[in-house]
Structures are given as structure tokens and as C-alpha cells.
Amino acid sequence: MKRRLSIDRIWPAGRVASIFTERVVPTRLAKIGEALRRRRALEILGSAAAAPVLLPAGVDELMALGHRVRRGLIPGERRDLQALSPEQARTVTALAEVIVPETDTPGATAAGVVDFVDVILAEWAEDDERTRFLAGIGDVDERARTLEGATFEECSPEGQISLVAGLDEEVDALRREGADAPEHFFHDVKRYTLAGFFTSEVGMRSLGYRVVPGGFEACVLLDEYGAGTGR
């Protein structure tokens, strides 16, 4: 990790023609300090400990990789909710946390699942999927009021678990009747929650995900590597 970054080393010398790199390498990399570059690269790779061992050629490639990945592809800013009302968002957040609770690793709330659900509902889901989802969220609060006289978010932990168990059983009943993708809003709640959590940065890190695994070990003891396989 002590080698200095050399731009030449990012591209094998003499093999890469000008048309493929012009406007890119000299201007960008030269402006960024070594420390900043290193920090960014390590950030991309998940953790400092994960980075250096397995990579085939060391820090220079890391810098190139991190440099490129970070080039403003995806904005990280929070956006205002578009599909969910504040009340609905609170219900979704509470439902998601029951499905994927905080343990020794963060849970759905810390992973920002509700923001992902909102994007999916606003920009991805079909109209009827969104309608069914939102109606279902309202139904959950109705059930909560019947059970404990409060919204789902305000219910006791036991009350929340009891309500979610009922919903999960309704979906499973449809499954037992042969539905591959049960048409039940809670099936979507669970699907969006699992995806929202396990594809979030904290969720993927909890699985040991690394953007650049650096090597391929074909058959290793699971215990020695943890659950995460970089997939």
C-alpha cells in the first residue's frame, strides 16, 4: 500500500491508445490528493481490511477503480417522499423493521428501506401494484386500531409481531393454494423490504459484500469466510 500512485500503471504502458483515455486520466487523477484517493478507493471496496490482500496488482488498480466508480454516477442525496404520505411512511418503516429488525447488524430502518420502497412505488411499480400496496398499508393501520387502538407504528412490539404474523400467514395460504407470486400487498411489502435491506450499503456489508473480491476461491469452508461471498 506504500507504492505511490502512478498514472502510467493504471493502464499497461503503451497498450492503450489516446482515443480511449483522452480527457480522462491526466485531468482527473492529477487533481486529487493521494490521501483522498486512497480513502475513496477503500470506501468503494467496503473496508480497509478487505482491500489489499486479494487484489491482483495492488493499490494502483484500486485507485483506478475507485476513481472511476465514484464519478458521480448515482446521487446519494435523500429525496422527498413521492408515493408515500408521512403517515404511510411511518407504517412502512415499522413493518419493515419487524420483518428485518436490528440485531448485531443494522435493521431495515437504519438501511433506509422506506426510501427504497418509495422509489419503487413512485417510479417502478405499475399503477395497480401501487394502489394495492397503499390500500394494504391503510388496512394494516385499521387492524392495529382494532387490536390496540393505535396506528401500527404505535402498537406494542407484541402487537406488531402478532399483526405481521397474521399477514405472513395470509400470504403463505395463497402460496399453498398454488400462487407463485401471491397477489397480496404483504407479499410486496416483504419483497420490497428484503430487497431494500439486502441491497442497501449496510445490508450488503453485513453480508460481507465487496465490489472487488479480487480473487475466486472455488471451494472453501463457509465458517472461515462468513456468509458473504461477494455475491
Next chain:
Amino acid sequence: MSGPRRRRPSRTAPHVRRQEVYDAIVVGSGMTGGWAAKELTEAGMRTLVLEAGPMVIPDRDYVEHVAPYRMPYRGWNDRKALEAEQPVQRECYACDEMGRKFFVNDIENPYSTGDGKPFKWIRGRQVGGKSIMWARQSYRLSDVDFEANAREGVGVDWPIRYADIEPWYDYVSSFAGISGRREGLAQLPDGPFLPPMDLTCIEEVFRQGIERHYGDTRLLTIGRSAVLTRDHNGRRACHYCGPCHRGCITRSYFSSLNATLPAAEATGLMTLRPDSVVHSVIWDSSKGRVTGVRVIDAGTHEPLEFYGRIVFLGASALESARLLLHSTSPDFPDGLANSSGVLGKYLMDHTMGVGAMATFPGWEAYTFTGQRPNGIYIPRFRNVTEPSSDFLRGYGYQGWSARPGWSRGVDEPGFGVAFKDRLSGQGPWSMEIEGFGECLPRETNFIELDPDLTDAWGIPALKIHCEWSDNERHMMEDAADQAAEMLEAAGGRDVRRKMALVDPGLTIHEMGTARMGRDSKTSVLNGFNQSWDVPNLFVIDGAAMPSSACQNPSLTYMALTARACAYAVEASKRGEL
């Protein structure tokens, strides 16, 4: 320098201005265009490479290292955009949230199909073409394949045999870097392989099971992949990040953009012009030669002409044939170089989507780390080591093992701490294999220009007529049966046949629309990819194939292209072109 600055000649001047004449023009910058650019420039020829799509600069445009959590839809894709802009392209797995920019816009690039004959035409229009998104599997054809048409009286005989192409397979493999294991099979010749990637625990179990049960008539080997397992020719070894189809900043897999085009550029003799939609090839009746191409600038729609002494078409099997069909003249009313009448006919693809899967208990304590950009391969045995009475030719299997992750939880009951913990671990080992089957050449599978449809540049669109025949269907029935039998024999549980034969086109091995042959009356090209009718016109992509074999074809296209270029360079020196 003193005096007034001299006006530099413009590379993009319209046809009314005087133009320089290139030694060669290459249409297309993908798998074969890149090879032509490299071979021709390295032989000293000033070469113009025309690409219909935009420039791709790896350091700017590759997106393989974007983590799912940096994608707006976390890998679930921009569903609305795909529906609106890429309803066909989205059927390819590689047309995903990050990779879709490497696939064409279906609205700008329409085509039609014959009634009841769906065809999925998957295209990449950019510098690098589909070589950016290809699946990198690299296999050789053998004389089992080159002799098949003649032996069975199907189509036309290949004008070459394995001995003709073997040195060219060696040549392109050495440059590209193919990892794999030598197996000594007659039907799947070895090459100068880089070290093979390893089999996972379950793939090794499966390999041994097949060996036990079938002796030496069938075997499982690691896929032969154009991915570097060690540094090679100035390119880095693979770092196993996974999504190769979005690019590779370490240039560890072969593509024109990663390897051949930089080599061509290094000669100083290549002029690469992106955003150049070739409209037609210019035929000079008095010379009996083509003299260049007409181009429409993709951005400005300005009509341009470029001139060259030799023209190589490597625009893809369907695009090159479309271009020739559209290049009509009194001498060639049915399309340039089409005195035989077979241009556009005998379209083939490989069958895909049929096989079997199983789980393998007993190895739960083991896993793998990293994402191997490669699977396993079971070479063809039908009508090689084991006969079939139901069909001609055969199929090879591609496959992979996996341990499912969290997504299995979507279809299972449960929630809470225990559920989270379980999904954070890995599901049972599974193994899946899928048959890739040979498609016979048939005159009834053909393309024509649609009289009522044009693309965004006003060029007539294709109407594609293609469907599988009973030979392919019978073959795939057998592929499913044999897949299930092998998994069962190796100890697989819960074995399920998979019968999801894809529409033609979706395997993206379309080929055959300007076939080579031994007779100018029944083929478009001779054995050097050279037009029988037009000596200075070559078609170097999959259009040249008189049969499809069952192997992934790109390596063969590369070898044929390098061979054709060497021939053209020599013929040019002799003044024959």
C-alpha cells in the same frame, strides 16, 4: 511554421468535397471489426473504421463497479424506461440497470417479423459493439462441424476444414487470452489456454458423477472463457467482480475495445469514426469493384461518402446482410453481391433455455468466494460419441452452481430475527445446466427489407422470418432428458427439467445470412469471406457461416476475420483486389 496555416482536410467532409481514399474501410467496430482494424493496420494499411453508435471511453463509460446500493433501482432496473425504449433488448439479461446503455434503443432501431414468428434481435451500437456485453465463451469448431453439411446433404459444404482455420484459432486465441482446460476432444479442439478457472465443490461432484456414469463418452470441463487468469499481453488478470457485461476497467476480458482497437490505434494508421450509420455500399459498375460507403451521420443526419480500396463488413450478421440488401444497382437489383440469390437466407441461431436443475445436499459447510465470470461446459456427445435417431447434429451444455442468497426469502414464510439470520446465510447448493443446440440452415429462415418500415435514419428496416424446426425441438427434448439424467446420476436431488426454449435471436448467435461456400451459384462468399461477385468486398461477421455448429461462435468469427484480412492484404499486394 511560417506562412498561412494550411487547411487540414476534414475526415467528415460531405461527398461533394474531395475525399481521401483509405486502403480499407471496416464497417463495425465490434468483435470482427476490431480484429479487421488490428490486422489491416498492423499490415500497414490506412484503415477507416466506421461505427454506427457513439464512442465508448472505458474510464468514463464502464460501469461494472457500481454497487447495487448506488443504483436507483438497486438492480431491479429502470422498468418504465425499458418498457418505453427497449422492449426487445430488455429480454437479454445483460440489458440491466447499468448495462442497458450498451444496447440499442428499439424505437430508433425497429424491425418487423413474420406472422407468428417472433425473433428477438439484440443489438449493441457503440464502439466495441456487442463485444462489450458478450458472454466470453470461446470454443473451436472441429471437422465434426466443418464436414457435417457435406456428409448429411444439408445446406452447402463449408469451403474450409479445421486444418485451414487451426493456425488462425491459435493466432487469435494467443492474442485474446482464453482460459480453459485441455481435454483432447476431437469435437472440441484445445488451444493455447491460459490456466483454467476452478470448479466449485458441487461442480466437481457433478464432474465426477458424470465420469463415473458415462465413462469417456461425456465429460464436464470448466468453460473456455476469454477472461484472463493471469496478466496477458499488457492486460490484467481478472479480479472477479462479476458483471463483465458492463465493461472491465482492467481489460481482463477480451473485447475490441479492450484489446484489438487499442492495438490498431497504436499503429497510427486507424481512423475511427463513431456515429456513422452506413447507408449503403458504393458499387462502380465500370470498375467491377466497390469504391466506398455512403454514411449518414448519426447526430446530424448529414449524408457523407467515404472511399476505400477494400471494404470489410463486420456490422453483425443481420446488419451486414441488411446493408447489402439495401445496396442495389442495375447490376445487383436484389442486393449487392447477391447474384446467387442466397443473401439474407439461411438465418440461424442456437437453441437455449432447455435443460435441468437440481440441488446437491451434503456440502453446506462449503462455499465459494468471488464471482467467477464463467461456468462449466459439457461438450457435445450426441452424434459424436453417442448416436441419436431423433435428430441431426447435437448440443453442448453450459451450466453453473450456486448457493442462493437472501432473495429466496421472498417466497418463504417468516420474518424477524431468525428470518434475517437465516437469509444472511446461504441456501442449499444448486446446479443447473442448459443445452445450446445447433440450428440447421434453412431457406425459409430469412430476412428481407420491410417496405413500410425505416429506422431513425431513414434506412429500410428488416423483416425477419425465423422459427425453430422439428430437428431443433427434438434435440431440445433430448437435452432436457439428458440433463436430468446426468444430474440424477451425479447425486442431485429434486431434479427438475426446464423447458423454456427461447425465441430465435435471444441466444444472440444469429448467423448465416451471407454464407460462404464452394460455388458462387449457391453462396455469397468464398472460403476467405470474399464476395464471389465483388473481389474487394469481404463480409467478416457471423453472416459468413454455412452451418451453426453448437459452439458459441465468436472465436470462429475472430479466426475467420484474421484469416480473411491476411488473404486480403496479400491479394491487395498482388494487385488482385
